[in-house]
Amino acid sequence: MPNPREILNELKNIKYPGFSRDIVSFGMIKDIEVADAGVSVILIAPAASPEVINEIAGEIRRTVAAMPGAPAVNLQIEQAPPPHVAQTPARRPIPGVKHIIAVASGKGGVGKSTVAVNLTLAMRALGWRVGLMDADVYGPSVAMMVGAQERAGLTAERRILPLERFGIRYISMAMFIADDTPIIWRGPMVAKLESEFLFNVEWGELDCLALDLPPGTGDAQLTITQRVALDGGVIVTTPQEIALLDVKRGVAMFKEVAVPVLGVIENMSYHLCGKCGRRHEIFAHGGGQRFAQSLGVPFLGELPITRELREGGDRARPIVAVHPDHPVSDAFKAVAANVIAQLTRGARTAD
Ligand SMILES: Nc1ncnc2c1ncn2[C@@H]1O[C@H](COP(=O)(O)OP(=O)(O)OP(=O)(O)O)[C@@H](O)[C@H]1O
Ligand SMILES: [Mg+2]
The missing domain is CATH 3.40.50.300 (P-loop containing nucleotide triphosphate hydrolases)
Structure with missing residues (x-):
């Protein structure tokens, strides 16, 4: 089973659709936990169309599942904090x-x-x-x-x-x-x-x-x-x-x-x-x-x-x-x- 750091490194290969920057550097990965049952990832969804978020979610699932041990992926999507803050x-x-x-x-x-x-x-x-x-x-x-x-x-x-x-x-x-x-x-x-x-x-x-x-x-x-x-x-x-x-x-x-x-x-x-x-x-x-x-x-x-x-x-x-x-x-x-x-x-x- 890979550790959270290794998983985060892999996720750096996923680009935000339409941008050259990756989702990790955009601050979209809030947390990664590894347990016997598999890998849990919390994704922060910024204000973007649902298609974009779905595309990113699909990439995350595929990327993690392709890592050694083919871990099960549990992906949680959290909405970004209300924009007043941002x-x-x-x-x-x-x-x-x-x-x-x-x-x-x-x-x-x-x-x-x-x-x-x-x-x-x-x-x-x-x-x-x-x-x-x-x-x-x-x-x-x-x-x-x-x-x-x-x-x-x-x-x-x-x-x-x-x-x-x-x-x-x-x-x-x-x-x-x-x-x-x-x-x-x-x-x-x-x-x-x-x-x-x-x-x-x-x-x-x-x-x-x-x-x-x-x-x-x-x-x-x-x-x-x-x-x-x-x-x-x-x-x-x-x-x-x-x-x-x-x-x-x-x-x-x-x-x-x-x-x-x-x-x-x-x-x-x-x-x-x-x-x-x-x-x-x-x-x-x-x-x-x-x-x-x-x-x-x-x-x-x-x-x-x-x-x-x-x-x-x-x-x-x-x-x-x-x-x-x-x-x-x-x-x-x-x-x-x-x-x-x-x-x-x-x-x-x-x-
Ligand atoms: N109220 C109006 N009366 C007559 N003609 C109009 C009116 N509003 C716009 N037009 C004409 O309709 C055409 C399209 O207008 P315009 O280019 O402003 O639309 P647009 O929404 O900006 O288009 P695009 O989506 O291509 O940017 C133009 O030829 C314009 O002169
Ligand atoms: Mg116009």
Whole structure:
């Protein structure tokens, strides 16, 4: 029968899925006991998807069972302590930045980047100093939407200078990943680099930095939410049932890492006619609000589907910046005011 030290050494060969580090150095093995009946291992499960934990558990069982004496394995999985405890050391604030929010969506194509761009512009219109970071390296569309496709500069201390567009400071991870980097490498690179990268940007004084997360709720998203001192997450959805179901996954993701959900935004909620200026209900509208209520998270507002919003994105003329008095811009400002209210309420409770 192997001893606990030998077993621990073997377990060092198990990498955390998607990372080059092993599960032992991540501090996931709490205890190993060897008795006549076999080997007991206590695994600390961090905030990760159940599939990841299952994969690791399977590796542990196989690894131990393959050791001399083929010991029976009794694996106990313990949940990591509540993230409030972990929050302070693991999550770093960004000096000079008062609030950090993540804009997320359970599924792609719901208009998350469009909303992130115009929402930050609306916050700016309400007097906040804002920054926007495009964290989506698979489809970095924000650069096109704000017309910022050149490279960022560096300060004398080799810190990254964000670009400035329409009064918001903007940076994209994609600026720093070579175009020929194979797409499959981008995810893992980002998961590791992103949070470090964020801290190397010379943001200056900001009231709020928004991160446009890649769509979905996978490990790349989780890594950022665990490393950056986020004030909260904003979830963008559309009224379709299928998108609404994904809101649940978004809420679950933020809950898992104990980041408050600031609320849900329903995009493409109704049609705003460019000609008559009237509102047409084209989908079963209102699902976002009902859904948010049933999940116990705030509803931040609804945004229309309109041709101008799409064209503004395609032509690097975001509607909130270019037509600040347009009804769509008003809708964004209403949502921005709700986001600001959520953020400042959070700040008061923290005091
Ligand atoms: N409210 C809206 N009205 C009209 N068009 C919209 C609206 N919101 C988004 N779009 C359009 O829908 C398309 C997808 O939007 P966007 O790129 O913002 O979505 P996304 O959720 O960020 O997508 P991805 O998952 O690829 O990152 C774009 O062409 C955009 O212009
Ligand atoms: Mg996007």
